[in-house]
Amino acid sequence: MLNFKKTLLSLCIASIASASALVAGQAVAQNSAARAVKPIPAEKAEIIHWWTSNSESAAAKLIAENYRKAGGIWVDTAIAGADQARAVAINRIVGSNPPTAAQFNTTKQFLDLVEQGMLNNVDDVAKAEGWEKILPEPVLNVIRINGHYYAVPVNIHMQTWFWYSKAAFKKAGIAKEPASMDEMFAAMDKLKAVGIIPLAHGGQAWQETIVFQAMLTNVGGKDLYLSVIRDRDQKAINSEAFKKVLLAFKRMQSYIDPGSPGRNWNDATALLISGKAGVQIMGDWVKGEFAAAKQVAGKDFGCIAGLTPNSPYLIQGDAFVFPRTNNPATVQAQKLLAKVLLNPATQIDFNKLKGSIPIRSDVDTSTMDICAQTGMAIMKDKSRHLGISEMFLTPDQNGALQDILTAYWNTRIPVEKVQKSIASAFKD
Numbered sequence: 001m002l003n004f005k006k007t008l009l010s011l012c013i014a015s016i017a018s019a020s021a022l023v024a025g026q027a028v029a030q031n032s033a034a035r036a037v038k039p040i041p042a043e044k045a046e047i048i049h050w051w052t053s054n055s056e057s058a059a060a061k062l063i064a065e066n067y068r069k070a071g072g073i074w075v076d077t078a079i080a081g082a083d084q085a086r087a088v089a090i091n092r093i094v095g096s097n098p099p100t101a102a103q104f105n106t107t108k109q110f111l112d113l114v115e116q117g118m119l120n121n122v123d124d125v126a127k128a129e130g131w132e133k134i135l136p137e138p139v140l141n142v143i144r145i146n147g148h149y150y151a152v153p154v155n156i157h158m159q160t161w162f163w164y165s166k167a168a169f170k171k172a173g174i175a176k177e178p179a180s181m182d183e184m185f186a187a188m189d190k191l192k193a194v195g196i197i198p199l200a201h202g203g204q205a206w207q208e209t210i211v212f213q214a215m216l217t218n219v220g221g222k223d224l225y226l227s228v229i230r231d232r233d234q235k236a237i238n239s240e241a242f243k244k245v246l247l248a249f250k251r252m253q254s255y256i257d258p259g260s261p262g263r264n265w266n267d268a269t270a271l272l273i274s275g276k277a278g279v280q281i282m283g284d285w286v287k288g289e290f291a292a293a294k295q296v297a298g299k300d301f302g303c304i305a306g307l308t309p310n311s312p313y314l315i316q317g318d319a320f321v322f323p324r325t326n327n328p329a330t331v332q333a334q335k336l337l338a339k340v341l342l343n344p345a346t347q348i349d350f351n352k353l354k355g356s357i358p359i360r361s362d363v364d365t366s367t368m369d370i371c372a373q374t375g376m377a378i379m380k381d382k383s384r385h386l387g388i389s390e391m392f393l394t395p396d397q398n399g400a401l402q403d404i405l406t407a408y409w410n411t412r413i414p415v416e417k418v419q420k421s422i423a424s425a426f427k428d
Contacts, residue, residue, distance in 0.1 A: 043073065043327075043329040043330060043333060044073045044075045044100075045067070045072055045073055045074060045075060045100035045101065045330075045333040045334075045336075045337060046075040046077055046099040046100050046101075047064075047074060047075065047076060047077060047099060047100060047101050047102070047103075047320075047337075048077045048079065048085055048088060048089045048092075048099045048101070048102040048103060049076075049077070049078055049079075049085060049102075049103040050078070050079055050080065050081060050082045050084070050085035050086075050103060051078060051103075052078050052079075052080045053266045053288070053289065054266075054288070054289070054292045055285070055287075055288020055289055055291060055292050055353060055354065055355065056285070056288065056354065057078070058288070058292075058353045059288065059350050059353040059354040060076070060078065062346070062349055062350050062353055063154075063340065063341065063346065063350055064076060066340050066343065066345075066346050066349075067336070067337060067340050070336055070339070070340050071336065072333060072336050072337065072340070073333075075100075077099065082105070085102075085103060086102075086103075086104060086109065089102035089103075089104075090113070093113060093118050093323045093324075094118070098323030098324070098325070099323065100322070100323070100330055100333050100334060100337070101320045101321065101322050101323075101334060101337055102320065102321055102323065103318055103319070103320055104151065104318075104319055104320070104321055105316060105317070105318060105319065105390065106139055106142050106143065106151070106153050106315075106316055106317040106318065106319045106391075107142060107316065107388070107390035107391050108142070108390060108391065108393075108394065108395065109390070109395065110150065110151060110321050111145070113321065114145050114150050117324065118323060118324050119150050119321050119322060119323060119324055120150075120322045120323070120324050120325065120331065120334060121148040121149055121150050122149050122150075122152060122322065122334070122335060122338045123148055123149050124335070125149075125152075125335055125338045125339060126149040129339070129342060131149065131342075134360045134361050134362050135153065135359060135360070135361070136156070136315060136359075136361070136379065136385060137382070137385070138315050138385055138386070138387040138391060139153050139156075139315065139317070139359065141387075141391075142387070142391055143319060150321060150322075151319040151320065151321045152319060152320050152337075152338045152341050152342065153317050153318070153319040153359045154317065154318050154319065154320070154341050154342075154347075154350065154359060155317045155318055155347075155350070155351050155354060155356035155357065155358065155359050156315055156316075156317050156356055156357050156358070156359055156375070156379070157283045157284055157285055157315075157316050157317050157318070157355075157356045158283065158284055158305060158313055158314055158315065158316070158375060159210050159213065159282070159283035159284075159314055159316055159388060160210060160213050160214035160217055160218075160281060160283075160306075160314050161281070161282065161283065161284055161286075161303055161304065161305055161371075162178070162184065162214070162279060162280075162281055162303070162304040162307070163269075163272060163279065163280045163281075163282065163286055163301060163302070163303055163304075164177075164187075164272070164278055164279050164280075164301065164302045164303075164304070165272045165273075165275050165277065165278055165279075165300075165301055166299070166300055166301060166302060167275040167300070168191060168196050168272070168275050168276075168277065168278040169187070169191075169278060169302075171194055171196065171275070172187070172190040172191045172193070172194045172196060172278065173190060173194075174187045174190055174191075177302060177304065178304070178307065179307060179308075180307050180308070181215075181218055181219050181248060181307055183307075184279070184307060185251065187278070187279070188255045188278065188279060191255075191278035191279070192255065196275075196276065196277065196278050197255075197256070197257045197271060197276060197277035197278065198255035198256075198277070198278050198279060199252060199255035199256050199277070199278075199279050199280070199281070200268040200269065200271040200272055200276075200277035200278075200279065200280040201252075201256045201260050201263070201268055201280070201281075202260065202262070202263035202264055202265050202267065202268045203256070203260040203261035203262055203263060203409075203410075204262065204263075204264075204265075205402040205403070205405070205406045206402065207265060207268075207282070208402070208405050208406050208409045209389070209401065209402050209405055210281060210282060210283070211249060211252055211281050212245075212249045212405050213314060213388065213389060214281045215245050215246075215248045215249040215252070216228065216229075216245050217306070217311055217312045217314060217386070218306060218307045218308065218311050219244060219245045219248045220241060220242065220244075220245045221310070221311075221312075222310070222312045222384075222386065224236060224239075224241055224242060224245070225312060225386060226386075228242060228422075229389050229392050229393065230392045232397075232426035232427075232428070234423050234426075234427075237419055237422050237423040237426065238419050238420070238423055242419065243415055243416070243419060246408070246415050246418055246419065247415055249405070249408075249409075250408065250409070250415070252281075253409050253410075255279075257277075261410075265282055265285075265286070266286075266289050268280055268282070269282070269286045269289040269290070270289070272301065273289065273290065273293045273295060273301075283316070283355075284303075284355045284356055284357070284371065284372075284375065285354060285355045285356060286355060287303075287355030287369070287371060287372075288353060288354055288355040289355075290355075291352075291353070291355070296369075297369040297370050297371045298369075298370045303370075303371040303374065305374055305375060305378055306378075306384075310383075310384065311384070312384055312385075312386040313375070313378045313379065313384045313385060313386065314386050314387070314388050315385055315386065315387055315388065315391075316387070316388040316390070316391075317356065317359065318356075320337065320338075320341065322334040322337075322338075342359070342360065344360065344362075344363045347359065347360050347363050348363055348364070348365070348367070348368070351368070351372070352367075352368060352369075352372075356372075357372050357375045357376050357379070358376075361379070389401065397425060397426060400425035401422065401425060401426075404418060404421045404422055404425065405418075
């Protein structure tokens with residue numbers, strides 16, 4: 001009887017234990033399910049960028065504020081100078097201490113990082129937002145690598161705008177906006193004659209490359225640009241047509257002032273704002289400086305996208321890449337930033353401050369200035385779309401071109417020798 005009672009008690013204990021285990025298992029399953037649907041807590045997202053001028057800083061703060069409103073935690077790491085900021089970002093990515101996101105230009109600058117498997121893609125965001133339908137093809141060709149999207153472009157900058165001071169033109173007696181390279185040279189001669197700096201220029205290699213590309217597009221044209229920059233055709237580089245481009249580039253150097261070497265682009269823009277200079281060849285980010293100075297497009301300054309109706313519109317811009325990580329919170333922060341950057345409202349407000357135009361083709365730009373609207377109108381004509389040289393050249397080729405152009409700008413080198421040097425640098 002005692003053995004029977006023990007057996008019965010054992011069965012009861014076993015039954016109770018089994019029931020307890022079942023209840024505990026259900027509780028664990030419920031807790032696991034709860035954890036599965038619970039949002040991942042936001043973590044601090046460190047963003048490396050080089051937007052440090054007055055207008056750039058305001059534009060960066062706009063994105064940061066919109067990111068915070070969307071639930072993100074923005075940690076700002078602003079580093080003056082694009083080259084310096086990229087170097088810091090790359091060193092940290094390679095050194096296994098990456099930021100959440102880092103700014104690059106919409107070029108081949110981040111290709112090595114992609115090939116080394118050091119970046120996360122944002123394919124699901126691109127698919128959900130329909131990037132293929134709303135982004136221009138030259139940009140898609142840069143950010144989409146082997147079928148995956150590795151960068152989020154935020155804007156379109158066109159780097160070869162001719163900006164001019166209305167006050168300076170009036171003082172020099174220039175009544176008509178230049179509509180050819182010859183007319184532009186004539187206008188700068190008039191500015192020089194009345195003691196106004198004809199060309200506000202910062203003597204830095206990248207700025208000289210911009211002046212060169214302005215000559216290549218406005219003097220040489222689309223076909224020559226593609227032959228030289230994309231195809232790196234030796235015959236085209238050594239042609240009389242390209243020689244004419246290089247001579248026009250060198251002539252521009254005769255219109256700068258003694259304070260030009262080493263000057264920052266925004267300091268050159270300040271010369272236009274004050275009326276001390278007449279013309280600047282620079283990207284549309286200069287509009288941010290005009291806006292900060294309370295100057296109005298069409299009233300205080302003019303903008304010329306091209307000196308002919310068919311002048312190529314050189315597309316470039318800013319983009320953010322996302323260093324490789326498997327941390328769910330970091331990945332979530334990266335995807336949230338990708339969505340915020342291309343949000344239509346962010347696109348309009350950011351680009352008003354930055355001076356660029358929206359990367360999206362489906363946003364209403366009627367509230368933007370006349371220069372931005374001119375740019376958006378040109379973007380509708382795909383025949384005028386061209387990528388800047390960095391979209392076609394490797395970093396080494398681009399660096400070699402800059403070195404050659406800067407040497408030519410600052411010294412007395414025969415144009416024929418420059419042609420041969422570029423041909424040599426572009427040989428495969």
